[in-house]
Amino acid sequence: MLPTSLGEIAVSLPGRSYSILIGAGLLEQLGKQVKKVASPYCRKIVIVSNKKVFELYKLKVLQSLTNEFDKVYSFLIGDGERYKTLKTVEKLFSFLIENKIERHDTIIALGGGVVGDLAGFAAATYLRGIIYIQAPTSLLAQIDSAIGGKTGVNHPKGKNLIGAFHQPKLVVIDPETLITLPKREIKSAMQEVIKYGVIADKELFYLVKQERLKVLAGDADLLAKIIFRCCSIKAGVVSRDEHEKGERRILNFGHTVGHALEAVTNYRRFKHGEAVGYGMIAAANIAEQINILTSKETEEIKNVVESYGVLPKIKDMNVDLILQAMQQDKKSLAGQLIFVLPEQIGRVIIGEAVPVPLICEVLQKLLSR
Ligand SMILES: NC(=O)c1ccc[n+]([C@@H]2O[C@H](COP(=O)([O-])OP(=O)(O)OC[C@H]3O[C@@H](n4cnc5c(N)ncnc54)[C@H](O)[C@@H]3O)[C@@H](O)[C@H]2O)c1
Known part of the structure; x- marks a missing residue:
């Protein structure tokens, strides 16, 4: 509870x-x-x-x-x-x-x-x-x-x-x-709440799914509980791995693609959480493709992300530019593109190097939506 x-x-x-x-x-x-x-x-x-x-x-x-x-x-x-x-x-x-x-x-x-x-x-x-x-x-x-x-x-x-x-x-x-706080800021930050659910807290994920209307109506008690839950998760992770040598990297779920989308659009098109929303969908798709996440849970993640507002359009973006931006990011390692991937809602694996052709395929799919 x-x-x-x-x-x-x-x-x-x-x-x-x-x-x-x-x-x-x-x-x-x-x-x-x-x-x-x-x-x-x-x-x-x-x-x-x-x-x-x-x-x-x-x-x-x-x-x-x-x-x-x-x-x-x-x-x-x-x-x-x-x-x-x-x-x-x-x-x-x-x-x-x-x-x-x-x-x-x-x-x-x-x-x-x-x-x-x-x-x-x-x-x-x-x-x-x-x-x-x-x-x-x-x-x-x-x-x-x-x-x-x-x-x-x-x-x-x-x-x-x-x-x-x-x-x-x-x-x-x-x-x-x-x-x-403007509504768009609330919706965008809710993507990071969804992230906490996927990486560490299945119950939080389903709470956020079920109580979407209350959250968006600004229900104070509910928002306070959500804040408490997210802070508890982050405090635990930081206490165990302050300098992001290992476990803290789970917090980067959705950020490999998310940061690249922000960079390619010069930080003007997306709120941070909105870009992370796309990044979570991409990471879930990759996880499904390599058979570590079921298609049902991939769909579940995508639906909850999309239920928190329409994300800015990305149809006009270029896969090569997104890839380039990913390669320049702090999270790339010796030229490899590293992802945090969900195995199930509430649990992720860190440090997965994903082959470029698979990333391209997933990005193409994301851009064609
Ligand atoms: N240090 C970290 O671990 C960490 C983690 C995630 C993100 N970040 C950074 O956080 C930044 C994004 O933070 P953000 O989303 O809060 O953006 P922000 O600081 O730009 O705030 C968003 C908008 O809300 C306004 N605002 C803030 N509080 C308000 C309130 N109570 N009422 C009305 N308006 C209010 C701000 O003036 C701003 O216009 C990015 O720079 C990102 O890199 C840092």
Whole structure:
């Protein structure tokens, strides 16, 4: 059964364990929660956010943080993936230096995955690393990107090519922020929820299948339970394999093709989860072709992916360009294309090198839909 009461999940890592707190209204307690984990010498807090999110939540967070800390600053970045760059990080560094932010002070990332990845990277590198806290406000950030310590920015030649592992000191998730999140963002993030179901949690997969209407209507209890479940899975995986040497690679299910689709379209056509949706269908097809997944389960994965909204069109895309992008991806290994493939809903195998002709065949089929 899914838990009915939400609360705390631990990410257990030697010397840098931390909690993920989940609960409606938690943003109002942000100051108190941060106080518990910040350095006793922390005097200054820097909130990194974007204008849109900060306008929505500044009253709550500023009030709660100024109750606990001497000085609270805000640094706002542009909205969107194109601002996740070293240039923005440099501006943030200048801001931190000008305001004399010291080693014991704290950065808070308030926003979606773009803000979280960028603020985390700045925290990993400023003064060789300072404490940061994740306060994710998008569904994708709440179930995925805020947890696990992968931080980074994009380079003109590729996504997330510059980065560092730097774990947050705390993750504070207030599912009430989802009320203001655009519907397309919810649908896209649900593809990552489906991913968790396929890689590790059959019950979650069927819950998401059966309760689609409630999810899309924004049922708060259900969304909170889904967040709890996804965070539990990710926390477990990260605790066992922080640096993606083995098990953590299961989280890349759907991403081999997904990242390539995003790259070929210059990160403009797809939301991340939408590209992963296609990637999951492709991986399931490959698994069926090599006889490790039944056609019934392949169909099931495809149907649930498609039930969460119409994915952007891909008919006009070129198989060779997608293949090239896959070969440039971080996940290719000695020139081989590596996939995470489902054996059944709830279980995957990692590190499968798939022959190029089979990938081409599956991509052709995907593009002809
Ligand atoms: N570090 C990791 O492990 C990891 C994992 C997955 C994805 N990512 C990264 O995460 C990023 C995608 O994250 P995302 O999907 O959150 O995108 P995003 O940060 O661009 O947020 C999506 C949109 O929602 C808006 N938004 C956020 N919260 C809102 C709220 N409560 N109300 C209204 N609007 C709100 C944002 O301003 C933005 O316009 C990508 O850069 C991806 O590479 C990182």
